[in-house]
Amino acid sequence: MVTESKLAELVEREASVETRFRDALDAPEPYPEGEAPGDVIPTAEDAPVKGFVVAETEGGGWKWIWNVRTYERSKSLAYMLRQKLTQRFEDGAKEYVWNTKQPVDAEGNVLYPWRGNDLCILHADHPDREYHASLGLPTCPKANLASGYQSRRHAQNRHKDEWGVIEEERTNVRREREERMQEATIALAQGRVVEEPVTEEPTVEPDARAHVGILMMDPQPELPAGQCPHCEWVSQGKKKVTRKSSLFQHLKRKHGG
Numbered sequence: 117m118v119t120e121s122k123l124a125e126l127v128e129r130e131a132s133v134e135t136r137f138r139d140a141l142d143a144p145e146p147y148p149e150g151e152a153p154g155d156v157i158p159t160a161e162d163a164p165v166k167g168f169v170v171a172e173t174e175g176g177g178w179k180w181i182w183n184v185r186t187y188e189r190s191k192s193l194a195y196m197l198r199q200k201l202t203q204r205f206e207d208g209a210k211e212y213v214w215n216t217k218q219p220v221d222a223e224g225n226v227l228y229p230w231r232g233n234d235l236c237i238l239h240a241d242h243p244d245r246e247y248h249a250s251l252g253l254p255t256c257p258k259a260n261l262a263s264g265y266q267s268r269r270h271a272q273n274r275h276k277d278e279w280g281v282i283e284e285e286r287t288n289v290r291r292e293r294e295e296r297m298q299e300a301t302i303a304l305a306q307g308r309v310v311e312e313p314v315t316e317e318p319t320v321e322p323d324a325r326a327h328v329g330i331l332m333m334d335p336q337p338e339l340p341a342g343q344c345p346h347c348e349w350v351s352q353g354k355k356k357v358t359r360k361s362s363l364f365q366h367l368k369r370k371h372g373g
Contacts (some may be wrong), residue, residue: 140180140197141179181216232259240257251282256274
């Protein structure tokens with residue numbers, strides 16, 4: 117049984133929806149790329165007609181809507197607008213999420229959504245632009261993102277191919293760094309020294325055993341790839357890179373390397 121208060125609430129809601137529905141302004145049709153009125157749709161090279169001009173398309177009709185809290189503007193298909201206007205916030209507030217009039221303050225000034233100043237990672241002024249240009253990536257003018265997190269999410273969603281290129285480069289750099297670390301660890305375990313470039317002359321005596329802070333160990337005969345220098349363990353990997361990687365893990369696990 118519907119109580120009087122519940123009935124009054126339903127009537128009020130319907131009245132609110134209808135009022136806002138009547139106030140809705142038309143929004144432009146989001147035409148697919150190349151299919152807007154005036155665009156030319158190309159045909160095959162051997163076709164008698166060299167393309168068709170789009171004169172008019174028929175869509176479902178779109179309306180502008182604004183979020184009453186964030187002031188963000190969005191679009192809704194006209195036939196779904198009434199349903200959209202019944203949505204409420206999840207925090208239990210009685211106010212509706214969407215309105216069909218642009219939000220204004222008490223003095224009638226238009227309220228705009230808050231914007232940050234973080235750049236898209238592909239922006240021309242981004243600190244990594246030179247590096248991204250070397251990868252052949254285009255620029256993006258987006259410069260009002262709310263945070264670094266939003267900047268990354270923007271790139272992941274709006275620039276998926278470019279983000280994939282950047283991630284692949286990061287993976288390659290990380291892999292090369294890990295391979296160098298493995299090589300250095302194995303070399304140290306085998307009594308070899310991987311020297312870093314020296315920019316200044318060492319101040320130690322010529323016959324000293326220490327060289328620029330690196331302990332020179334007595335050289336040991338080089339072992340086959342995959343042979344542990346501390347025990348009889350031997351990697352069973354078929355490829356050299358596999359044996360080197362498994363030896364690195366063995367040294368860390370069994371000998372504290």
